[in-house]
Amino acid sequence: MIKAVVFDFDGLILDSETSVYNAIQEIFTEHSCNMPLELWQQCIGTKDFLDPFEYLEEQINKKVDRKGLRAKHHERVLSMLEGEKPLPGVEDYLEAAKELGLKIALATSSSRQWVTGHLEKLNLLSYFDCLKTADDVEHVKPDPALYLEAVKCLGVKPNEAIAFEDSANGARAAKAAGLYCVVIPNEVTKGLVFGDVDHQMESLAEVQLKELMNRF
The missing domain is CATH 3.40.50.1000 (HAD superfamily/HAD-like)
Known part of the structure; x- marks a missing residue:
């Protein structure tokens, strides 16, 4: 029963999952890069599977301001979710x-x-x-x-x-x-x-x- x-x-x-992914994709696009949906899907529902900004560094072969990008991503997600x-x-x-x-x-x-x-x-x-x-x-x-x-x-x-x-x-x-x-x-x-x-x-x-x- x-x-x-x-x-x-x-x-x-x-x-929120769509907003989180779209906000990540925006940041990657700004760096002339792409976050594959197939890779991102493996992260959904869990935690610490993938650091997207470490992955970004690997793809563009240079360091980024990870802390700054995380903050930017968080704010963008909140903006996207406003009124949802x-x-x-x-x-x-x-x-x-x-x-x-x-x-x-x-x-x-x-x-x-x-x-x-x-x-x-x-x-x-x-x-x-x-x-x-x-x-x-x-x-x-x-x-x-x-x-x-x-x-x-x-x-x-x-x-x-x-x-x-x-x-x-x-x-x-x-x-x-x-x-x-x-x-x-x-x-x-x-x-x-x-x-x-x-x-x-x-x-x-x-x-x-x-x-x-x-x-x-």
């Missing part, structure tokens, strides 16, 4: 989960500060019974720790929860932790191979939560 739902954040609730709304179906799923009496958690490889700030702006923070972020674990996705901590926090067993993910790293983490996993790719992650997930759809608006739960 499903008792809980656990959401990823970036690219699943808010399409939750992805289709997100609010409906959160509301439906509450009405169905499900417990709700968030499991993300991002920092708590990043997540809570955006959830507050989106007026979604109050929906969550538990937040597990990179600040709470030693290893982020694809390690299962975030999902194991999330279900522990909610007081449910892994097989009593459905994880919603947009990345291959996130999906691997959810399945390794023993949760059901539903994948909703975004503009940056579509085309990835997600492996042994339980269901995949184009958006959360495609199927109502109650109908989806009946499949499990």
Whole structure:
């Protein structure tokens, strides 16, 4: 019996993944270079897989102001996200989960500060019974720790929860932790191979939560 739902954040609730990649691509273009999407996709949902500015230096064969470029990238991403709304179906799923009496958690490889700030702006923070972020674990996705901590926090067993993910790293983490996993790719992650997930759809608006739960 499903008792809980656990959401990823970036690219699943808010399409920050597209903004993050586009902002990186802008910086690379300014240096007459390119960040291949295929390489960037391997970074999504995890942390410290690739330093884009180290990669930039390797491609152009000279040093760059990494600190300055990181700050520029961060500001550009925030600018791109200004006024962005939750992805289709997100609010409906959160509301439906509450009405169905499900417990709700968030499991993300991002920092708590990043997540809570955006959830507050989106007026979604109050929906969550538990937040597990990179600040709470030693290893982020694809390690299962975030999902194991999330279900522990909610007081449910892994097989009593459905994880919603947009990345291959996130999906691997959810399945390794023993949760059901539903994948909703975004503009940056579509085309990835997600492996042994339980269901995949184009958006959360495609199927109502109650109908989806009946499949499990």
